[in-house]
Amino acid sequence: MITGRAGVGVLWLLLTALALTVSAQESEPEPGQVTPQAAERRATAVTGLGEWSLARMFPERAVWLDLDDNSRALALFQPELITPARGALIVLADEGQTAAEGLAGGLLDTLAERGVAVMTLGLRTPPESVVRRRQLLLVPAPSESMPPGEEPQSSSVMIDVAEEDAPEEVMSDYRNSVRELLDAAARDLERRGYQQPAVAGIGWSADYVTAWALGQGALSGVIWLAPRFSAERQSDLPGVLSADRPWRVLDLHAMDDTSRHPAVARGAALGREQVSGYRRQPVALSNPPERADAERVASRIQAWLNR
Numbered sequence: 001m002i003t004g005r006a007g008v009g010v011l012w013l014l015l016t017a018l019a020l021t022v023s024a025q026e027s028e029p030e031p032g033q034v035t036p037q038a039a040e041r042r043a044t045a046v047t048g049l050g051e052w053s054l055a056r057m058f059p060e061r062a063v064w065l066d067l068d069d070n071s072r073a074l075a076l077f078q079p080e081l082i083t084p085a086r087g088a089l090i091v092l093a094d095e096g097q098t099a100a101e102g103l104a105g106g107l108l109d110t111l112a113e114r115g116v117a118v119m120t121l122g123l124r125t126p127p128e129s130v131v132r133r134r135q136l137l138l139v140p141a142p143s144e145s146m147p148p149g150e151e152p153q154s155s156s157v158m159i160d161v162a163e164e165d166a167p168e169e170v171m172s173d174y175r176n177s178v179r180e181l182l183d184a185a186a187r188d189l190e191r192r193g194y195q196q197p198a199v200a201g202i203g204w205s206a207d208y209v210t211a212w213a214l215g216q217g218a219l220s221g222v223i224w225l226a227p228r229f230s231a232e233r234q235s236d237l238p239g240v241l242s243a244d245r246p247w248r249v250l251d252l253h254a255m256d257d258t259s260r261h262p263a264v265a266r267g268a269a270l271g272r273e274q275v276s277g278y279r280r281q282p283v284a285l286s287n288p289p290e291r292a293d294a295e296r297v298a299s300r301i302q303a304w305l306n307r
Contacts, residue, residue: 049074049097049098049099049122049124050098051073051074051098051122052074054074054076054098054099054100054122055074057100058076058100061076061077061078061108062074062075062076063075063076063077063119063188065181065184065185065188066184067180067181067184068180068183069180073121073122073181073184074099074122075099075119075120075121075185075188076099076100076105076108076119076120077117077118077119077188078108078109078111078112078117078118078119079112079117079192080112080115080116080117081112081113081115082113082114082115083115084115085115085116085117085194086114086115086116086302086305086306087115087116087117087194087197087198087220087305088116088117088118088119088189088194088197088198089107089111089116089117089118089119089197089198089199089200089223089301089305090119090120090121090182090185090186090189090197090198090199090200090209091104091107091118091119091120091121091199091200091201091202092104092120092121092123092178092181092182092199092200092201092202092205092208092209093120093121093122093123093202093205094123094202094203094204094205094288095123095124095125095126095203095204095205096123096124096125097122097123097202098122099120099121099122100120100122101122102202102288102289102290102291103202103225103226103289103290103291103293103294103297104120104121104122104202105120105291105294106290106291106292106293106294106295106297107120107200107294107297107298107301108120109294110294110295110297110298111298111301111302113298114298114299114302115302116298116301116302116305117189117192117194117197119185119188119189121181121182121185123178123181123205123208126171126174127170127174129167129170130167130170130171130174133167133171134230175208175211178205178208178212179208179211179212182199182208182209182212183212186216186218190218195218196218196219196220197219197220198219198220198221198222198223198247198301198305199212199213199219199221199222199223200222200223200224200225200301201222201223201224201225201227202225202226202289203225203226203227203228203288203289204228206224206225206227206228206229207227207228207229207230207233209222210222210224210237210240210249213245213247214240214243214245216247217246219246219247220247220248220305221247221248221249221250221304221305222247222248222249222250223249223250223252223301223304224249224250224251224252224253225252225289225297226252226253226254226259226285226287226288226289227251227253227263229266234262234266234269235269237266237269237270238269238270238272238273238275239273241270241273241275241278242273242274242275245277247277248277248278248279248304249277249278249279250279250281250300250301250304251263251266251267251278251279251280251281252281252283252285252297252300252301253280253281253282253283253285254282254283254284254285254287254289255282255283255284255285256285256287258287259287260282263280263282266280267280279304281300283296283297283300284296285297
C-alpha cells in the first residue's frame with residue numbers, strides 16, 4: 001500500500017500520465033480521417049482563400065474536390081431548385097476571389113431558382129511576375145518620335161520583368177493548376193449525374209475556362225462574364241475558336257463606354273474569321289461585377305442554355 005506524502009506524489013504522477021495518454025488518443029485522428037486543422041492546411045496550400053472558414057459558413061454547399069497532387073480545393077455546389085434540371089454550370093471566379101464572392105456567389109441562388117445546377121470555384125491571385133508581365137503587354141511600345149533623352153514610364157517595369165526567372169514557366173504552372181481545378185469540378189458534376197455542363201469565367205478567368213474547354217468534348221458551352229483578355233490572348237481568339245469544337249460561346253460584357261469598345265472589337269474580329277457558335281450580348285454590369293448583377297446575368301444565361 002502507498003502511504004504518506006511520498007505515496008500521494010506517486011499517485012498524482014500516475015493520474016497525470018493517464019490523463020495525458022487519454023488526451024493524445026482523443027486528438028489522434030482515425031485512419032483516413034482528416035481533422036479540420038489538416039483540411040485547412042491542405043486547402044490553403046491550394047488557393048490561399050481561407051477555404052476552411054468558407055466551408056464552415058456554407059456547410060450545406062461545401063464540396064471538397066480532390067486534385068491531382070493529393071491536395072484539395074473547395075467548391076460550392078447548389079443543385080437545381082426546379083426539376084427536371086435544365087443544365088449545370090461551373091463558374092470560375094475572377095482572380096483573387098472566393099467561390100462565394102461577388103457575381104459567382106450570387107449565381108448560386110439565381111441560377112438554381114431557374115433549374116440550373118451551379119458549382120462555383122474560387123481562384124487564387126496569379127504570381128506577381130505574371131501580373132506584372134500582363135500589365136507590360138498592355139503598354140504600347142515606345143514611339144520612335146519620342147523626344148531625345150525621354151524614356152517611357154514603363155522602362156523600369158520592363159527591366160524588372162526581364163529579370164524574372166522564366167515568367168512563361170510560372171504562367172504555365174499557374175494555368176495547369178487552374179486546369180486541374182476545372183477537371184476536378186467536371187468529374188464531381190459527372191459523378192452527380194450532370195452531363196455536358198457549361199463553364200463560365202468571370203473577368204480574367206474567361207481566358208482560363210476557354211483554354212480548358214479546348215481539350216473537352218462533353219461541354220454545352222463556354223460563357224465569358226465581363227471578360228478580360230491580354231492583347232496577346234485576344235489576338236489569338238479568332239484562330240483558337242475557328243477550330244472544330246462542339247461547344248458555343250456566350251460573351252456577356254458590360255454596356256458602359258470603357259468596356260464596350262474592346263468587346264465590339266472582339267466580336268468583329270471573330271466575325272471576320274466567321275467563327276461559328278459565338279454570341280455577344282451587352283448587359284448592365286457593375287465594374288467589377290457584383291452579387292447584385294446576378295439576377296440579370298442568370299436570366300441571360302438561362303435563355304442561352306435553353307436555345
